[in-house]
Amino acid sequence: MPLPSKTTGKVYFVGAGPGDPGLITLRGVECLRMADLVLHDYLVNRELLDHAPPSAEKVCLGHHHTGREYSQEEVNAQMIAAARAGKSVVRLKGGDPLVFGRAAEETAALAAAGIAYEIVPGVTAAIAAAGYAEIPITSGQQASAVAFITGHERSAKAGERLDYAALADFPGTLVFYMGIRSADRWSQALLARGKPPQTPAAIVRRCSWPDQEVVRCTLGDIAEVVETRGIRPPAVIVVGEVVEAMPAASWFAAQPLFGKSVLITRPRESRLGDWSIFRREDTADNFDFPRIMDLSPSPRDEMTENLRAWGAEVLFQSAIAISAPLDWGPLDRALARLEEFDWLVFSSMNGVRYFLERLLHGGGDARRLGKAKIAAIGPSTAEELKNCRLRADLVPGEFRAEALADALCAEAAGRRFLLIRASRGREVLAEQLAAAGATVEQVVAYSSIDVERPDEAVAARLAAGGIDWITVSSSSIARSLAKLFGENLRRTKLASISPVTSATLRELGFEPAVEARQFTAIGLAEAILERENEIASIPSR
């Protein structure tokens, strides 16, 4: 193996696992983080590509029947050319790269070209099926061995290459890959060699994906079950006595939100923590947002984590894009005279982030806040302040501008308030404070614009009724969603974060299915869980 040099890149064969984005190794994620080019199989979860830098080129190597399919020679040539140009290339393969993954053909080409490579193992489909369908593929009493077998032999003309007599006698579990279309052939071959037709079997389709399907059958009726149920690849078929131990619903399928999809619509940057992709291209000021999110996981990430922990499929479609304000001038001028204010009022997490980052950017830090008291409109905003090691002096019990105004009005007369806000928003707070005798200045810390076009796949899925829930976490998101999806919003259930947001939805003609009791992202997730539990507990007749 040639020594890696600074001028030549390297190719990383990374096992992506079976589908669940959590089933990639830490090393695999590390490789993706430093990738310049990612060449991925059709079957890998696209979410994994988010680990790669936004600047990395991502190429899907295609699949039969869909779009362009790359030949092995083309793939090899592309890897070699990129590595020679000094790039880090990740070849992301489903499951494990060396289990029916053909990585060996690719590493041979690299070795011949003198390109260095590394292989990062992954969770192969058989092992994933064991875990996610709860089949103990080896088991003390019933199976001391397991075999991974292809149901798809390369050359049918050359006859059966597999020794089915040996497989029929194999003292353990058989796991067939690529065995759906050929189920009739290989199951007949085993039966013909004397394997009992009543041998238990399980078809595990799309293992570890939100639409995982598990079907119990026997060796004798596999082909018929595949045919009558119309089961399509990808699936593994586990054949052996161990299948007896499989529960009717595994831990995975028994999760409370298993099979439910939730579309999250908040601005995407709140999720990724990668501010760079939202930097305004058109501003001369190339203010580089640091990755404060890496240090301070936002409570909104917990919503995704909660939903996933309950087994939901989480989809993303930002309704709003957050970015730097068109003009930093007003914020910079306010920051220069911070000591003049008695109160700093934050009405969103993003306000906190942009305000503090800009303060730091200009050479200041928390000491500049001096005597000013801090108010936060709600718990998430207060939490974000806390992440930045600042304590909110006031958080109203109710998450709405009116409640904040009421709480502040008692102190308002003669005081100076700085309201830190988005480029649009409600005027209630400023008006009420001014009416109570305060001096109010408002400053735009970030701009918020409607996303104009939805992702095509998301829009199509919604139109087909394939999305169970959409989270609506602000009034501006509600309005943007109405523009993005229109009447198709009736094909899903809407989860509203607060009474204000619900009122906006109703104004737009959409009735929310649930409203969060706690006006936070986590409250939203909990409302969805509660409603789904209610639905599940209604006895079906």
Ligand code: SAH
């Ligand atoms: N390298 C992969 C296998 C690639 S061959 C691995 O280690 O898993 C493709 C076959 O893998 C499919 O036909 C199917 O049999 C199996 N497979 C891949 N992903 C799967 C999944 N999520 N659920 C069930 N089977 C899967």
